[in-house]
Amino acid sequence: MKVLFALFCLTYACQGMGLTADLATHAVRIDTDFTGEDMVVFGTLTKKGDIIIVVRGPEETLTIRKKESIHGLWLNHDALTVHEVPRYYAMACTKPLDSILSQEERTRHEIGLQNLHLTWSTPDAELQKTYTHALIHEKIKQNRYIPTCGLINFVSTNLFRITFQLPATVPTGAYTVQVFVVQEGQITDARTIPFIITKAGSSADLSEFATHNGFAYGLLSALCSLFLGLIISQFFIRFRV
């Protein structure tokens, strides 16, 4: 009995060991010389299958406004509010998405820009579709959503790795990297690895100060601006005339 039990545990543990994954760094620090950062995801897959990786940023609530031509002028008219919008979204896969995963599975796991679970302020499905399309379009323009799936490289038989290039304007907050294993059109295994992007160093201090002590920050900024202008002008007036 004990032997059987041990064998059972071993097999169960081995199944879980099919996939391992991790990130090169779990904390991205934005300092004064930040111009973007590479996020490296790597791992091993010992069984046969494909991998899909999704990087998601923190969620936000947005108001989407639509312009309309009113008496010849283009003005904001209709608006909708949408919740649970990821601030960043990027994907990587070993093969094109639609060739390895069914639409049903993609919808279930929110894989792919068209399959995000968003909460809208209106029940109208047509409106939701139009606005979702506009939302994704704008986010792609802002470099926040990456429309193409990056290609995952298998460095050796079991070791894979992919680099996501986080842009300079990447939003701060708690991010997740989801690694999915796809076998025969189904998701059979997954890992979720968190990482965080924060402002660090003087950027962070200044940001903190500005947010929590708005008045003091404002007064100080105004005074510093005043003195800076004064000093520069005095330099010119006294030494050049």
Next chain:
Amino acid sequence: MQIYLPIAGMPVDVLVLIILGLVTGSISGLFGVGGGFLLTPFLLFMGIPPAIAVGSQTAQLIGSSISGVMTYWKKRAVDIHMSLVLFAGSAVGTFIGLLFFSHLKKIGQIDFAIAASYILVLGSLSLIMLFESIQTLRREKSAIPYPLTKAPKWVRRLPFQVLFPHSSIRASVLMPLGIGFIAGFLVVIMGIGGGFVIVPALNYLLRMPPHFIPGTSLLQIVFATFLVTILQATLNHTVDFVLAFYLILGSAVGVQIGARYGYDLRGPLARLFLSLLVLSVSLRLVFELTHTPPSLYSLERKVDKS
């Protein structure tokens, strides 16, 4: 050299900021206006979020305007009493402007309000200024020199007449109070210095000697933008000091260059250039409002303090 702007949340090239400041500062020193109407569009073009462009701009204006004031001060061409009365008006205008601004933001019409204010107020002012300056330049030889040209009758009839000793004008305090009010209102709504309203008003309505106008206007801008910077930072957290810092490095120097020539620039000629500049921006805005925008949809974050 790139530097990351903490409040704006993006890196920018320091050199670009300094050069931008230099150019707009020169215009500021020449005419006595803030230069914001040129700087803000450029900042937006660089990708800086509009609210932060406007907020940081007001901080920048403090530095560049005080630089200009110092040059005119040295030549004793600043009417400090007038500036103070103007500021009394603009302080009130600022508060009313802030109320308007929050309401407009809530209903999503702030962009339109900014464009409309620009076109209506600055557009019409610059048109008037354009015709007047051309007329004056034509009649230059036979024109009556200052200070014998008088202010319009209705202005002269206003109560509370006071003598402003520096620039030797006798005028009602109601005039600069009212002008200041409009200017203060525009500082908040448009993120400009308000000089555009003040310079023509000092010229046409109060008949202030031309070499006093830029310096007096710039001093008022210093007061008004100091107030608005504090308000913007406290209420909206939209002031990025790092951005303002590098802009001031350029503009405070630019203003010195501009002010050097501004003192000698003949009144009508300065007004001609200024009006053409503002008019071209107004026309551009009209074009943008009436033609199909490149993007029908805009995204706006519901800001939570995180």
